[in-house]
Amino acid sequence: MASGVSGYAAISTRVRAMYSDLLTPQDMARLSDSPDFPFLISALKNTPYGKYLSGIKDNELTPRRAILQIKNRLAASFSSVVQQAPEQTRPLVKQMYRYFEVGNLKAVLRSIQTVSSWNPDISTWERVHEVLFPFGSFSTIPAQAMVESGSIASAVELLRGTPYETAVSFAMKRFSTEQNLFPLEVSLDLDYWRRLWAEVRQLKGKDREMGGKLVGSLLDLNNLMWVIRYKIYHKLSEEELINYTLPFGYRVRDEDVRSIAAGADIASVVSRIYPGIADVNVYLENPQSGLPKLEHQLKQQVMKQCVSAFIGDPFHIGLPLAYLVLSDFEIQDLIVLIEAKSSSLDDEDFRPLMLKTNIVQ
């Protein structure tokens, strides 16, 4: 079993090379200065995303298509890392990649639920396909067959033998009585993060430490946002909040989640965990606009964690994981930009949503 220097020789070199290809805050600022969507696309063609955009005719490069194309870069990064990661860490990277498959699965289920309101001239699959992450041969879900099955129950039947079978089969009973996708989606999320955490716990030494730090930070972000959103928007009870969250993470402890569930002041809990985040109170006063800002701040905390993984000993899984998370965040930034430029949003409406700033670099 290759580990340490021998296992990470090739991958750490490759990841460092790929890391140097990520856009800098200056690149991002230049892209943000683009006056409109076509200008942004031509600027993007001069970046490492160019090769994913250049094969498409300009008139076919709609904002949605552009987003799909740039996601291909993240897919390529993941498959490259999966192939080169040491054997014992591959299950973790693969499970991390499944995040996008879970996203695809949710999109497929939502499309089945809302299909009746769509334009009948365009086939449902074509519409859905455009928004799915380009998962390629890694995909385990028969997305097209699920969409074409026409009902949630038949679609879920098609998930037999996939990693999602158990999670959805338990939630289906509730779906059939509530006719709401919420239990299915929560079940998929919880199952995904539990499996990811279990993969981290399988590792040893530095891999486990760094994997725990990075996956734990992502988990913190999700756990905290879940409990806050479920409490504020869904008005769920204490026991529901506990059951819809997870008892592990890096900085956020189970006691923190439980105290929020039990009615403690959210702002003081968040401020205690993240003393660097100011104005939590202000964000919570107006959750509609404040919660996305809080989430943005938490994501920047994760980014800092990722950037710090590149300092010091490079022979552990932290380096590839950090690169993948940073790539994902970069694509989230580009999606914000593409949507902002195609909708002609003002600078002040989208710039605060950008993750890559000088602060975290």
Add this chain to the structure above:
Amino acid sequence: MLFPKEMAEVELIVPTKDLVAVARVLSGNGVFHQVDSTYLGLENLGPNTWQEKAGNYSALERRIQSVMQSLGLPEEYPVKAEVGSMVDLDAVRPSLDRIEEEVKGVSDQLSSEKKRLELLESQLRQIEPIADVSVNVGVLSKSSFMHSILGVIPAANISRLKTSLLRIPHVFFTLRTDPQKSIVWLLGSKSNFDVLERAAKSAYLNPLSLPEEFDGTPEQITELLQKEIESTKQKISNLEANIAQLAGTHKTELQELLWEIHISRIMADAIVRFGQLRHTYVVVGWVPTAELENLTARLKQASREILIETMATSRSGHHTNVPVALSTNKWLKPIQMLVGTYGHPSYGELDPTLLMAFTFPILYGAMFGDIGQGLMLVLLGLLMHFKVILKAMQGLGLLIAYCGMSATIFGSLYGSFFGFEGHLIEEYIPFLDFIKPIWISPMENILSILSVAIDAGIVILIFGFLIGMFNSIRSKDWAHFLFGHSGVATFLFYICFLAMLGSFLGGTALAPKIAVAINNLPLPFTTLLLAFGFLVMFSGFFRNMVEGHTLIEGKGIGGFLMFVIQSLMDLLETVISMLSNTLSFIRVGAFAVAHGGLSLAIFSLAREEPGLRFWITIIIGNIFIIGFEGLIVGIQTMRLHYYEILGKFFHGGGMRFEPLKLTPSQEEA
């Protein structure tokens, strides 16, 4: 070998009557990379019927696959199948409908019986843990003071459910645990009904649901369930025998149908991407020039009236749309893999595989020069290549062997054998005293070897610049040729920079000889450095000028100041990267020295007496050096290539050549 295969663009005008025959030739040879040419067609010809046909073929293929799956037949195609015409859908449908109907009746019955069996078994599993409880199950739900939930829960949710109920009194039993799910019994006061229900629901605890006909004690219910299970299993066994019989009857017919529909679907898919005119079709694509003549002859056989226009694609100019087919050579495969990790060459761009096949082993060998250890690497590499050991790493076998050969050659230049050098050879292995440094002993000439390493780096970097410029000339990218990061201005600035480096280090033993030689040329390098520095600083501006773009992006005085600051930063970055790129190669010498140093450390551990302990320490030390240092040197070699060498001239981003393929064997290939 140096460049991707030469490609020719092919444009065909095909009469409608020969459409299928031409599609068959294009799909059947595996040499035609199709380009979507539907945009060339006329818009007012009505809906594209081929689109519908392709959809129908695809649906029919799925139906056949589904029937074969129901019958447990593998999706096999005839071994030496002919590529025939496209199948008439109406002729095929009745046969398929007949088989499908026959199979569907039995398979539907089978799947419904299997579902029932699954349900019964799951009910049995649920009831088993409480089999010895002599209480009527129905009574539990009719209790006046207690609220009870008996059900199945995902095993992972149990601890969370328990946590969520900490604030109310309750009793929780785990009756049975599987890796995935558990059967649990939750009991609490009726007054806490809401909390218990909400907690159970949010933990996905699904209450046990036994059908009404299974009333009574768990023991009675178990007995009834077991009887039902036996009878269902018997039904399933009979139905499976029926399915096996049907599979035997229809196997050949289904496989032939699948093959015919499969090739028809692939041809229809190809035709959908043809441009439709009134009486003809336009087909556009790419073919390797070497295959062109053969393909043209076949096309003319298929259609006498076909018009074939071929355009050889020169390697110059921008060719982002030209698919790239690389030459394959099994000896260069591991090097191609290293290049592939960095990027896929674009058309017209130099494929760096051959270059890297030389530089990679040379740099590796220079850092790891030792005859004995090199030969060990050759042996290890060959054993891996021939799958004797470490089968999973077979792909790296040849690369390790190449690096080992180079290490052996450099070992003889350095006079090193398993770490024994100079007087150590005379002292411990006198019969090998003919091993002497042919060129230089790194340990005794540390500064000289470091200086040579920088010189080697300078040669490689200059070579990289020249290839970069060559690529720009070939692609007629004059802006980058003159002002790109590996263009003329930057190259000349680098030469002046080397002259300055030569002047700065001139008197020291570390001074790279090439830099000193350049500095000795009778040229005003300081003035030239300033002049080329100016060009490099404003290279973005000059590139925009040559390409006819807006010269400065920003507006007004603020924009101009920003442009100047940015240009200054660009210049600073170029100088820093030139310095770091050049000095980066010092590691080649440093590792050659470190290699000797590490061997000395092993000798000091082994002490001086050449007894058993001495030789064991030497053997273990050599294994350590081969494993550990060999790997570190590999990383450094890879780093030098990815960061310092390839970046100078190789862009990658080429489109892969993906020809139309028909038969499964070609698809696999």
